[in-house]
Amino acid sequence: MTRYAGLTEDLRGKLLARALRIRMVEERIIELYPSDVIQSPVHLSIGQELHTVALASLLTPPGDRIFTTYRSHAAYLASGGDLKLMFAELYGKQTGVSKGKAGSMHLCHPSTGLMGSSAIVGAVYSHAVGAAYADKIAKNGRVVLCITGEGATEEGTFHECLNFTALKGLPLVYIIENNGLAINIPLAKRQSYRLRDLVKAYGISHFHARDSFDMDEVMTLAAEAFAAARDRHAPAVLEIDTYRYKEHVGICCDHDKKYRDPEELEDWRRRDPLINDQGLLSLHQSAIAEEIDAAVLFADRSPYPSLGDLTEDVY
Amino acid sequence: MSSITYREAVTAAMRHAMESRDNTILFGLGVTDHVGIFGTTSGLEEAFGPERVFETPISEDSMTGFALGASLSGLYPIHVHIRADFMLLAMNQLINSIAKYRYMYGGLFEVPMLVRSIIGRSWGQGAQHSQSLQALLAHAPGLHVVMPASAESARATYRYAVESCRGPVISLEHRLLYDYSFNEELSWDPGDNPLSSFLIRPGNDVTIVATSVMVQEAIRAADFIAQREDIGLEIIDMHCITHPDEELILKSVRKTGRLIVVDTSWASFGVCAEVARIVACREPQALKQPIVCLPVAKASCPTAKKLENWFYPDMSDIISAAYSLCPGREGHGRELPSEEYVSQVHKSFRGPF
Numbered sequence: 001m002t003r004y005a006g007l008t009e010d011l012r013g014k015l016l017a018r019a020l021r022i023r024m025v026e027e028r029i030i031e032l033y034p035s036d037v038i039q040s041p042v043h044l045s046i047g048q049e050l051h052t053v054a055l056a057s058l059l060t061p062p063g064d065r066i067f068t069t070y071r072s073h074a075a076y077l078a079s080g081g082d083l084k085l086m087f088a089e090l091y092g093k094q095t096g097v098s099k100g101k102a103g104s105m106h107l108c109h110p111s112t113g114l115m116g117s118s119a120i121v122g123a124v125y126s127h128a129v130g131a132a133y134a135d136k137i138a139k140n141g142r143v144v145l146c147i148t149g150e151g152a153t154e155e156g157t158f159h160e161c162l163n164f165t166a167l168k169g170l171p172l173v174y175i176i177e178n179n180g181l182a183i184n185i186p187l188a189k190r191q192s193y194r195l196r197d198l199v200k201a202y203g204i205s206h207f208h209a210r211d212s213f214d215m216d217e218v219m220t221l222a223a224e225a226f227a228a229a230r231d232r233h234a235p236a237v238l239e240i241d242t243y244r245y246k247e248h249v250g251i252c253c254d255h256d257k258k259y260r261d262p263e264e265l266e267d268w269r270r271r272d273p274l275i276n277d278q279g280l281l282s283l284h285q286s287a288i289a290e291e292i293d294a295a296v297l298f299a300d301r302s303p304y305p306s307l308g309d310l311t312e313d314v315y
Numbered sequence: 316m317s318s319i320t321y322r323e324a325v326t327a328a329m330r331h332a333m334e335s336r337d338n339t340i341l342f343g344l345g346v347t348d349h350v351g352i353f354g355t356t357s358g359l360e361e362a363f364g365p366e367r368v369f370e371t372p373i374s375e376d377s378m379t380g381f382a383l384g385a386s387l388s389g390l391y392p393i394h395v396h397i398r399a400d401f402m403l404l405a406m407n408q409l410i411n412s413i414a415k416y417r418y419m420y421g422g423l424f425e426v427p428m429l430v431r432s433i434i435g436r437s438w439g440q441g442a443q444h445s446q447s448l449q450a451l452l453a454h455a456p457g458l459h460v461v462m463p464a465s466a467e468s469a470r471a472t473y474r475y476a477v478e479s480c481r482g483p484v485i486s487l488e489h490r491l492l493y494d495y496s497f498n499e500e501l502s503w504d505p506g507d508n509p510l511s512s513f514l515i516r517p518g519n520d521v522t523i524v525a526t527s528v529m530v531q532e533a534i535r536a537a538d539f540i541a542q543r544e545d546i547g548l549e550i551i552d553m554h555c556i557t558h559p560d561e562e563l564i565l566k567s568v569r570k571t572g573r574l575i576v577v578d579t580s581w582a583s584f585g586v587c588a589e590v591a592r593i594v595a596c597r598e599p600q601a602l603k604q605p606i607v608c609l610p611v612a613k614a615s616c617p618t619a620k621k622l623e624n625w626f627y628p629d630m631s632d633i634i635s636a637a638y639s640l641c642p643g644r645e646g647h648g649r650e651l652p653s654e655e656y657v658s659q660v661h662k663s664f665r666g667p668f
Contacts, residue, residue, distance in 0.1 A: 098421030130384020
């Protein structure tokens with residue numbers, strides 16, 4: 001097993017606590033959801049938290065920036081997004097990070113480097129390319145991360161962006177969270193290509209972390225990719241095999257449906273430190289729960305948007 | 316009085332945009348080749364370097380998203396499409412991302428940028444190389460869509476877009492305008508917001524609201540009529556079709572009671588429909604006669620010259636419409652311009668493409 005030298009026991013503990021916080025936030029969303037206080041679709045990150053906090057720990061916000069997709073809760077919190085503003089946003093309140101206009105699918109937090117979350121699959125690749133171009137010509141040593149699922153790589157824009165990224169040599173790392181599913185459709189029914197081969201055709205490095213729970217593996221590969229991007233403007237794709245515990249959208253499990261194997265879920269759960277690390281849970285659970293209570297209370301007590309907000313911020 | 320062509324004005328505006336702000340980048344397919352977008356970007360790569368002025372792959376969608384990411388990072392992108400038709404490949408980014416970025420995130424982001432694209436008829440450009448897509452672009456809130464109809468308008472609009480506007484501006488330049496000459500004097504106050512509509516010519520009898528090269532057709536029509544009839548056409552250049560000066564249009568219709576809308580595109584859901592909506596919803600009683608719409612024909616643009624001439628409205632259609640709206644004035648010959656006279660502008664254009 002690879003060990004990442006920078007991942008001290010102290011840091012490992014902190015990262016696990018951050019991942020646990022994301023898990024507990026989403027579990028609270030699951031509890032709240034049937035009460036209809038959150039009136040919009042939610043795409044939960046449960047199962048995919050660990051690698052996200054590991055990646056974010058290698059960034060220096062807000063200079064290093066992230067663009068991601070509608071499954072944005074983990075990236076929002078991992079990058080340092082404010083929890084109260086997040087719950088207020090999910091509640092559709094005026095105090096939300098985007099005044100309630102964005103909701104769960106479009107979380108952003110520019111002050112900590114999260115520059116947007118698009119519900120259009122693949123649309124963010126090119127945004128990240130533009131941001132990385134600006135960093136390149138500013139020669140500022142920053143890196144841009146674009147985090148999407150493996151399904152988004154099926155969009156034509158992925159090809160266009162790999163081409164331009166390689167052509168210009170941009171400080172950009174594409175993080176491809178491969179959970180094997182696009183909505184409810186398995187990868188084998190969607191992709192004729194191997195991502196590694198596709199990426200290499202553009203002369204872009206492909207790194208593959210085969211277990212998103214292995215923070216040493218994720219951070220070893222990410223650190224190498226980020227350093228190459230920062231120092232040499234050498235872009236990379238970091239593919240991370242991960243697992244979506246819940247359905248594509250919503251709060252339920254879908255392992256009772258034919259297309260998923262309940263045994264697979266059990267395999268991941270058995271290895272999941274956010275379930276099994278009793279020391280971690282006892283150390284952090286109550287403090288995190290209190291923080292979530294306060295954020296939910298803030299959202300609950302916040303005012304709804306006014307009619308005047310409806311057409312504000314239109315050009 | 317010295318004159319300036321539209322091409323010269325756009326060229327000057329591009330150089331000004333590069334000179335006045337170090338953060339301006341200019342890109343698009345053909346911006347550095349020997350044609351240089353009809354000369355409007357020629358020499359800029361040499362002057363400002365390949366990091367600020369560069370070619371793109373044929374990837375309209377991604378290069379449009381690229382502009383958004385660059386804009387979010389403090390650059391001012393100018394993205395040029397030598398054919399507006401190719402912007403259809405970028406509609407996802409224009410409508411789903413760029414138009415929404417400020418609003419959807421509650422005002423946390425601004426995405427200033429300029430997208431130039433060239434539209435227009437002549438020399439058999441056909442169905443996929445001549446479309447005027449202003450209505451599609453203007454439908455979703457969040458963009459400024461402009462159609463500069465003169466050298467002065469292009470210069471003032473681009474200067475304002477680059478220096479003052481915090482949002483995305485999408486411009487449609489008509490290729491027939493490129494060699495038109497205009498008065499060089501810039502009558503615009505730099506403080507004025509040119510993202511609006513302009514009164515081009517006062518008149519008492521018929522209001523013409525026109526876009527792009529149709530403003531020139533309207534001026535030709537007004538000149539023609541003025542030499543023959545006592546009918547005054549008041550011409551309004553709608554210019555910023557997403558943010559028209561509704562008061563200017565209504566004030567004119569209140570005076571004339573007659574309205575012709577002439578546009579470079581289709582009527583349904585387009586400029587003709589929008590101007591008619593503004594008047595019908597706000598002051599229908601101002602109209603003495605039904606509105607006359609002069610759009611292009613409800614067909615894709617044909618390549619055959621004979622058909623293309625019928626496809627587009629021209630000065631002759633405007634003159635006929637003005638006459639039909641002003642009946643009962645005796646003693647006039649009601650002369651229409653010859654076909655040769657009407658089409659001389661379009662015949663003289665043979666490229667470059």
